[in-house]
Amino acid sequence: GAVVSQHPSRVICKSGTSVKIECRSLDFQATTMFWYRQFPKKSLMLMATSNEGSKATYEQGVEKDKFLINHASLTLSTLTVTSAHPEDSSFYICSARGGTNYEQYFGPGTRLTVT
Amino acid sequence: GEDVEQSLFLSVREGDSSVINCTYTDSSSTYLYWYKQEPGAGLQLLTYIFSNMDMKQDQRLTVLLNKKDKHLSLRIADTQTGDSAIYFCAENQGTALIFGKGTTLSVSS
Numbered sequence: 001g002a003v004v005s006q007h008p009s010r011v012i013c014k015s016g017t018s019v020k021i022e023c024r025s026l027d028f029q030a031t032t033m034f035w036y037r038q039f040p041k042k043s044l045m046l047m048a049t050s051n052e053g054s055k056a057t058y059e060q061g062v063e064k065d066k067f068l069i070n071h072a073s074l075t076l077s078t079l080t081v082t083s084a085h086p087e088d089s090s091f092y093i094c095s096a097r098g099g100t101n102y103e104q105y106f107g108p109g110t111r112l113t114v115t
Numbered sequence: 116g117e118d119v120e121q122s123l124f125l126s127v128r129e130g131d132s133s134v135i136n137c138t139y140t141d142s143s144s145t146y147l148y149w150y151k152q153e154p155g156a157g158l159q160l161l162t163y164i165f166s167n168m169d170m171k172q173d174q175r176l177t178v179l180l181n182k183k184d185k186h187l188s189l190r191i192a193d194t195q196t197g198d199s200a201i202y203f204c205a206e207n208q209g210t211a212l213i214f215g216k217g218t219t220l221s222v223s224s
Contacts, residue, residue, distance in 0.1 A: 006157070032210060043119075043203070043216040044158075093157050097210070102146045102165075104212060106158040 002028045004096050006107035020080045021110045023094030029074035030096035038091040084114040119215035126221045133191040135218045137204035144206035149189045152201045196222045
């Protein structure tokens with residue numbers, strides 16, 4: 001299957017700082033990318049959907065000013081957690097969809113810990 | 116309630132078959148998926164089934180879909196210790212995927 005990478009895989013930051021997470025599709029052009037958050041022993045929660053060159057669509061309850069998403073190219077989307085708080089600590093996973101409507105490939109995830 | 120429901124745990128012996136069940140709610144879902152997540156890793160797409168299909172087989176994996184009951188199952192034949200992971204079923208709602216909470220499969224030798 002297609003390959004999606006995320007960077008960094010793990011990050012620890014202090015409260016009040018901002019953290020940027022990158023999601024790249026390595027061998028295909030991703031027209032749509034998705035950002036999920038996974039809580040311990042919980043399912044994945046869709047945070048937002050982004051299409052290349054346009055503003056992201058956020059799910060209800062997700063603060064767009066706190067979780068900034070940029071999808072500047074067909075192979076790169078970034079999620080910036082601004083003014084991070086300990087409750088933002090979580091596993092963030094991106095996914096990307098290429099030309100087909102049904103295959104969505106996931107990155108390996110980024111573990112964020114806010115101290 | 117949850118849109119997609121799964122039992123949380125399943126324990127089997129190596130060599131046995133595993134059956135993981137899932138119920139979903141959106142009858143307009145076009146595709147239904149099974150993903151596998153190993154500890155600390157992202158999700159790996161295992162297989163998917165189009166909503167107008169009843170069954171799909173791919174090597175050791177068999178997916179059964181009962182659209183009337185909105186019930187999806189994943190059967191893993193000859194389960195191996197390497198199959199130990201969390202398995203998520205998901206349905207599409209538009210372009211997004213809605214996931215169940217995952218079934219933790221534990222395989223003992």
